[in-house]
Amino acid sequence: MRDDTSKAELPWQREPSSRQGSSSSPAETNRNRAEGIFSAQMSSKDFDRLSKFIHDSCGIRLPQAKKTMMEGRLRKRLRALGIESFGKYCEFVFSSDGMESEYIHMIDVVTTNKTDFFREPDHFDYLSGTVLPELLRSRKPGVRKKLNLWSAACSTGEEPYTIAMVLREFGQACPGFDFSILATDISTEVLEKARLGIYEHDRAIPIPMTFRKKYLLKSRQKERGLVRVTPELRNCVEFRRLNFLEKDYGLNDRMDVVFCRNALIYFDRPTQEKIVNRFTQHMVRGGYLFVGHSESLHGMELPLEQTATTVYRKL
Numbered sequence: 001m002r003d004d005t006s007k008a009e010l011p012w013q014r015e016p017s018s019r020q021g022s023s024s025s026p027a028e029t030n031r032n033r034a035e036g037i038f039s040a041q042m043s044s045k046d047f048d049r050l051s052k053f054i055h056d057s058c059g060i061r062l063p064q065a066k067k068t069m070m071e072g073r074l075r076k077r078l079r080a081l082g083i084e085s086f087g088k089y090c091e092f093v094f095s096s097d098g099m100e101s102e103y104i105h106m107i108d109v110v111t112t113n114k115t116d117f118f119r120e121p122d123h124f125d126y127l128s129g130t131v132l133p134e135l136l137r138s139r140k141p142g143v144r145k146k147l148n149l150w151s152a153a154c155s156t157g158e159e160p161y162t163i164a165m166v167l168r169e170f171g172q173a174c175p176g177f178d179f180s181i182l183a184t185d186i187s188t189e190v191l192e193k194a195r196l197g198i199y200e201h202d203r204a205i206p207i208p209m210t211f212r213k214k215y216l217l218k219s220r221q222k223e224r225g226l227v228r229v230t231p232e233l234r235n236c237v238e239f240r241r242l243n244f245l246e247k248d249y250g251l252n253d254r255m256d257v258v259f260c261r262n263a264l265i266y267f268d269r270p271t272q273e274k275i276v277n278r279f280t281q282h283m284v285r286g287g288y289l290f291v292g293h294s295e296s297l298h299g300m301e302l303p304l305e306q307t308a309t310t311v312y313r314k315l
Contacts, residue, residue, distance in 0.1 A: 153263035157194030197229030
């Protein structure tokens with residue numbers, strides 16, 4: 001993504017001094033500024049202010065233990081903007097210009113985006129062996145309706161492309177089977193990577209070999225070690241930015257299956273319950289929700305029943 005913030009007038013930038021006798025060259029000045037950014041430390045006050053804002057705006061919980069992580073990641077933004085301290089960065093973020101131009105970049109760098117193809121593979125076995133047949137059996141005779149699936153917090157695309165592979169394979173034995181996949185994430189940076197569908201070869205190792213031959217293309221420059229998802233598979237997935245705390249998700253169709261795995265762990269318990277309730281409002285009755293193996297919905301007031309490990313069906 002092009003960074004337009006460098007063109008904004010930053011309130012702390014000053015015109016270069018025109019006084020005579022300055023011994024610092026432009027190169028030396030830039031070097032000193034870079035060294036200052038590298039050594040910049042985030043105060044507890046700045047951390048508390050930023051972490052509260054991130055929690056209030058998108059629900060992500062950043063306790064004090066995450067201060068070093070946030071400091072390291074946001075230092076990239078200081079370098080990109082030429083800002084020498086976290087205090088001045090906060091001034092910019094909370095200015096009108098900063099709110100408009102920097103918010104998305106800040107969220108991009110502080111969010112964690114860990115994912116793999118066929119991660120937690122038993123979920124995909126359950127999807128093809130239980131969920132899809134059950135959803136088709138529940139339809140009225142003669143009714144052919146497209147199945148809608150949603151990969152929430154899709155990161156760089158491995159999960160929705162895995163789902164697309166599974167559904168295309170299932171469809172080969174089920175004439176007339178049709179589906180759509182929506183994949184969303186709060187990070188615009190990972191969504192751009194997901195749309196491209198280009199991955200290092202090692203990332204594709206979890207994909208079964210028969211699927212690799214069908215759904216991946218090798219780079220002509222073998223030394224680069226890259227693969228790309230085929231155009232046919234990429235066309236199965238619509239990528240879109242979405243914040244779980246938005247009032248309107250902009251979903252026109254109810255979902256038959258929702259995957260939201262290993263994302264809820266970044267929210268506090270009340271926010272988790274709020275988000276999952278929002279999911280259920282966009283699901284058909286009898287639709288399925290998959291969450292991560294490290295996540296639990298136990299004790300929450302939800303219109304769901306558990307059908308397998310970390311798999312739930314809407315009542």
